[in-house]
Amino acid sequence: PSPSPSPSPSPNQVPRRECVRRGTMASGESKSIPMELDQSTLGKQAWIEKAMQDRRAEWTEAKGLSVFCGTWNVNAKKPGEALSGWLMPPEQKGKLPDVYCLGFQEVVDLNAQSLLVDHNVSINWEVHIQKAKLGSHASFGQNYVLKKSVHLVGLLMLVYVRKSLTTQIRNIEAEVCGVGILGYGGNKGAVAVRMDVFDTSLCFINSHLAAHKNNVQGRNSDFHNICKRLKFKTMRREEQIGGHNYTIWIGDLNYRLMSTDLIGVYREIEERNLGALLQNDQLLREKDAGRTFEGWMEGDITFMPTYKYETGTDRYDRREDKKKRFPAWCDRIQWKVDRKVKGLATKLAYYTRGELKSSDHKPVMAWFDITAQNVIKPARARVQEAITRQFDAWENNQIPQVSLDRNNLNFVDVRFGRPQTEVVTVENIGKSFAEYYFASGAGNGSQEATPSWLSVEPRAGFIPPGHKIGLKVRVHVSGKVAGPLNMGLDKLSSMLIFRLKCGRQDELGKDYYITINGSYLKSSFGCSLNYLVRSPAPIRAIGPSIKVQEEAVLTLPKELWRICDYLFRKGMEEEDLFLTSGDQKESDEIRECLDSGRPFNKAFTVHSMAEAFIEFLVNLDEPVFPMKLIDELRTDENLTDYCKGALLRLTPIHYNTFVYVLSFLREVLKHSEANKLSADKVVPSFAKCLFHYNPGAADKLQNMRQKPYVVLRHYLTNSEFVTSRS
Numbered sequence: 112p113s114p115s116p117s118p119s120p121s122p123n124q125v126p127r128r129e130c131v132r133r134g135t136m137a138s139g140e141s142k143s144i145p146m147e148l149d150q151s152t153l154g155k156q157a158w159i160e161k162a163m164q165d166r167r168a169e170w171t172e173a174k175g176l177s178v179f180c181g182t183w184n185v186n187a188k189k190p191g192e193a194l195s196g197w198l199m200p201p202e203q204k205g206k207l208p209d210v211y212c213l214g215f216q217e218v219v220d221l222n223a224q225s226l227l228v229d230h231n232v233s234i235n236w237e238v239h240i241q242k243a244k245l246g247s248h249a250s251f252g253q254n255y256v257l258k259k260s261v262h263l264v265g266l267l268m269l270v271y272v273r274k275s276l277t278t279q280i281r282n283i284e285a286e287v288c289g290v291g292i293l294g295y296g297g298n299k300g301a302v303a304v305r306m307d308v309f310d311t312s313l314c315f316i317n318s319h320l321a322a323h324k325n326n327v328q329g330r331n332s333d334f335h336n337i338c339k340r341l342k343f344k345t346m347r348r349e350e351q352i353g354g355h356n357y358t359i360w361i362g363d364l365n366y367r368l369m370s371t372d373l374i375g376v377y378r379e380i381e382e383r384n385l386g387a388l389l390q391n392d393q394l395l396r397e398k399d400a401g402r403t404f405e406g407w408m409e410g411d412i413t414f415m416p417t418y419k420y421e422t423g424t425d426r427y428d429r430r431e432d433k434k435k436r437f438p439a440w441c442d443r444i445q446w447k448v449d450r451k452v453k454g455l456a457t458k459l460a461y462y463t464r465g466e467l468k469s470s471d472h473k474p475v476m477a478w479f480d481i482t483a484q485n486v487i488k489p490a491r492a493r494v495q496e497a498i499t500r501q502f503d504a505w506e507n508n509q510i511p512q513v514s515l516d517r518n519n520l521n522f523v524d525v526r527f528g529r530p531q532t533e534v535v536t537v538e539n540i541g542k543s544f545a546e547y548y549f550a551s552g553a554g555n556g557s558q559e560a561t562p563s564w565l566s567v568e569p570r571a572g573f574i575p576p577g578h579k580i581g582l583k584v585r586v587h588v589s590g591k592v593a594g595p596l597n598m599g600l601d602k603l604s605s606m607l608i609f610r611l612k613c614g615r616q617d618e619l620g621k622d623y624y625i626t627i628n629g630s631y632l633k634s635s636f637g638c639s640l641n642y643l644v645r646s647p648a649p650i651r652a653i654g655p656s657i658k659v660q661e662e663a664v665l666t667l668p669k670e671l672w673r674i675c676d677y678l679f680r681k682g683m684e685e686e687d688l689f690l691t692s693g694d695q696k697e698s699d700e701i702r703e704c705l706d707s708g709r710p711f712n713k714a715f716t717v718h719s720m721a722e723a724f725i726e727f728l729v730n731l732d733e734p735v736f737p738m739k740l741i742d743e744l745r746t747d748e749n750l751t752d753y754c755k756g757a758l759l760r761l762t763p764i765h766y767n768t769f770v771y772v773l774s775f776l777r778e779v780l781k782h783s784e785a786n787k788l789s790a791d792k793v794v795p796s797f798a799k800c801l802f803h804y805n806p807g808a809a810d811k812l813q814n815m816r817q818k819p820y821v822v823l824r825h826y827l828t829n830s831e832f833v834t835s836r837s
Contacts, residue, residue: 155502155546158573162498163491167453170491171484174309177460178481179208182317182361182442183467183474184216186422187265190239197465197474199245207248208478210308211255211271213240214317216363218267221298233260233267240269261285261302266362268302268317281307288341290333292690292792301337301362305345305355311455311483314355316341318362324437327393330365331403332692353447356455357481360407360445363472366394367439368416376437377427380415388416392440407445410462410477417442417464417473424468442475456482505544511611512541513574515623522586522629525603527636527706528726529699530587535625537582537609539574546573550608550622562605564592565627582609586629593637594732597650603629634706635670639732640764643668649708667768670705674724675775682717683778684785689796693719698726728772728800735769735801736761741818750825757822772801773826780827790827794820 163170181197198211218232237260241252248254255271258280262268266287272280283306291299301318318337321329343350352358369391370376379387389395389412397403416438419428427438444462448455460478467474516536525531539545548571551560566585574580586603588596595601609623633650635643644663646653653659682688697719704711705723728735740757744750758766776797780788798804798819806817 155573159495159498159502162502163495164451164453166494166498167484170487170494171310171454172487173454174311174483174485176210176308176311176481176483177206177208178210178212178313178359178479179203179476180212180214180315180359180361180444180479181465181474181476182214182216182363182444183465184319184363184418184442184470184472185218186470186472187217187220188422188469190236192467192469194240194243194467195245197467197476198240198243198251200461200463200465200476202461202463203478205246205248207245207254207273209273209276210313211269212304212315212359212361213269213271214302214315214361215267216317216319217265218262219265221265233262233269236267237269240271258306259283259285259304261287261304263287263289263300263302264298266300266302266317266319268304268315270304270306270315272308276308279309282312282345283307284343284345286341286343288337290336290340292795299333301341303341303343303352305343305350305352309483309485311357311481312355314352314358316352316358316360316362318360318364320363320365322365324367327366327397330393331397334403356449356452357457357479358447359479360404360447361475362443363441364394364443365441366392366397366443367441368437369393369396370437373435373437377429380427380438383415385412385415389440394440394443404445407447409443409445410459412440412462414464414475416440417475419471420468420473422469422471425466428471442472444475444477446479454482454484511539511543511545511547511613511621513545513547513611513623514538514540515609515625518624519626520584520628522603522627525586525588525629525631526699527593527632527634527702527730528587528589530585531629532583532585535582535584536579537574538579539576542576544573544575546612547571548610548612550610561607562592564588564603565605565607567607584625584627586627588631588637590637590730591732593634593730594639596631597633597635597638598642603627603631632706634702635668636702636706636727636730637732640668640735640768642732643670644764649706651707663764667764667771670727671724671768671771673705673711674701674720674727675771677711677715677720678717678724679775679778682720683782685717685721686785686787688717688779688786688788689721689725689793690788691718691721693722698723702726725796725800728797729803731803734803735765735772738802738804738819741802741804741822744818744822750821751829751831754822754825754829755831769801772797776827790824794824794827798823 179198183197199205215236218236237257241250241257243251245251245254251271254273256274256277257269258272258277259270260268268285270283283304285302285304287300287302289298289300299319299321301316303314303316305312305314307313316337318333320333323329338352341352343352368376368388376388379385392412394404398405398407416427418439418441419436420426421428421430428436442464446457448457458480460480462477463475465474465476514537516538518535520533520535522531522533537547549561549567564586566587568583568585569580572580584607588603596603605627607625607627609625611621611623633653635650638650641663642659643650644665644667645660647660647664648657649669678688693716697715700713701711701715701720701723703709705727736757740760743757744753758769761769776793779786779793780790783789801823802819804819
């Protein structure tokens with residue numbers, strides 16, 4: 112049974128802080144609301160910023176900027192072929208752009224060794240590009256400066272600018288994002304560079320998305336994961352790729368043709384009937400359906416498919432002894448412009464492909480003429496002062512009044528990992544705009560922070576007179592938050608403080624209290640090993656009649672055994688076990704079976720069960736094998752001796768669990784011919800599971816020389832570490 116919520120004071124029992132006015136509007140100042148500020152969910156600064164954008168033409172001047180973007184999957188070939196035909200195509204008519212952004216994929220073989228070794232391949236390509244001839248303009252290196260180079264396994268991006276433009280480049284940053292093996296590996300992913308040219312921000316992304324013709328969902332998922340996780344840490348703030356004035360995405364996006372008629376495809380190619388082929392282009396279909404690259408633009412495709420060619424030729428690969436590959440436009444360029452900023456404009460001069468022959472892909476390139484903006488600082492200061500004065504005059508005459516449709520929320524049967532959301536409707540019943548925010552603390556005089564399982568959006572904003580907004584209050588139990596709830600040491604009970612502002616920073620606002628209570632359905636996820644082995648029944652059955660014992664009644668968690676037993680019976684030969692994501696709905700159902708004790712009464716996919724295995728270990732309250740033991744490994748120490756000694760320092764429960772998982776993984780690796788797994792492939796995932804090790808950066812995740820990877824690999828590949836403890 113779920114814990115009963117503790118009583119919380121009602122809003123009428125808690126004294127509210129009343130608004131105290133200290134100033135009046137000066138005679139003659141406008142009392143009307145500025146029309147250009149008509150946005151109900153923005154803070155004051157955001158309102159002023161919007162008004163500034165509306166008057167942007169008064170404090171900026173336009174600057175023309177030309178950008179060349181090129182992408183090429185080089186199929187692990189070393190630089191050597193002349194690049195002039197790519198970097199200086201006939202469409203360019205001898206002109207040089209201001210910026211070159213060059214993206215490469217597969218600069219190394221994407222095998223297991225490449226994922227684990229830090230290749231220094233960028234220098235070879237940099238030297239080769241510097242020597243490239245640019246028609247009558249001498250060599251590339253005489254005209255351009257390399258401003259940024261960024262590399263992740265097989266991905267490389269180089270951004271060059273004209274030497275005369277270097278003084279106008281500021282705030283240049285690079286980031287990487289792996290979305291390959293286990294969702295983080297660098298065999299697939301993206302590298303990105305952002306920079307400010309004059310006072311306009313540009314972002315370039317070079318990606319290599321999931322392969323295989325039928326894996327459209329995988330490519331869509333890679334795109335959304337990159338958009339979500341790729342962030343720049345600038346001096347100003349953490350900035351996502353969508354926060355730039357211009358964003359250009361290049362790369363081997365790997366979208367194919369949805370056709371089963373290979374002969375028909377080649378017939379259309381021979382007749383240059385591109386329209387018929389493009390009707391089956393996966394990327395165009397997925398964009399039309401709103402499943403990927405929604406809102407991104409692409410030029411008209413007037414060139415032949417860029418993949419797959421016989422290396423060294425201009426012939427599509429139709430050799431009988433090779434795997435049949437459908438030609439496709441894998442290599443693409445997409446772009447986006449921030450429509451919120453006035454005065455930005457993009458013109459695509461050309462979108463075409465090059466005819467280089469050293470790879471099985473042809474390179475693709477595009478020329479953009481864009482409008483950059485240069486800020487005139489004195490003019491900006493004058494406009495901002497006028498807008499701020501107008502806003503302050505309006506703000507100083509406002510006394511906000513609102514009503515909440517409810518102030519008690521009850522979340523029923525909250526489950527681990529499944530967020531629940533309730534909406535509180537707030538109506539502005541006054542005659543002035545109401546500015547609000549949620550104050551720190553849990554209410555009732557407490558200075559404690561809002562619990563991590565509770566969130567609300569939007570946390571701050573404005574409500575126009577007569578308007579309503581919906582506050583989305585969200586309860587989400589996950590990770591270590593679940594431990595105290597599972598053991599009955601904590602409850603889903605808190606309070607949110609909705610506070611109105613009176614216009615001036617030093618004036619007191621008015622508080623409204625929203626009490627939060629919920630019933631939580633206990634879960635084995637988020638518990639400690641010690642708690643689980645002392646539980647004689649599934650966690651939902653623990654209560655007055657079935658209690659947690661003082662001593663262990665199991666050698667290891669029954670939930671872990673059930674998962675491994677299922678995988679042992681049905682999944683040992685499943686290809687890419689632990690490397691392919693499962694179905695989220697199935698993972699939730701599996702967790703429900705484990706927590707309630709119900710049998711696995713349906714044929715869950717093996718990948719969903721494997722994902723539940725990983726999530727169970729990752730969410731344990733403490734790691735199976737503590738990281739502090741890993742940190743004690745010395746570089747001069749015998750690895751086998753260390754591993755033996757570390758095992759003996761584990762508690763019996765942790766020892767049994769660790770050895771059980773090792774034994775299971777060894778059994779999985781015996782089927783490597785069928786499941787295509789190796790110790791190197793599973794080590795990064797299970798170092799995270801068993802040690803709770805998270806290096807944080809995508810490139811670091813690939814380095815097998817790190818202690819946790821070295822130790823786990825030794826346990827998996829050395830025969831001395833699979834015997835049971837007596």
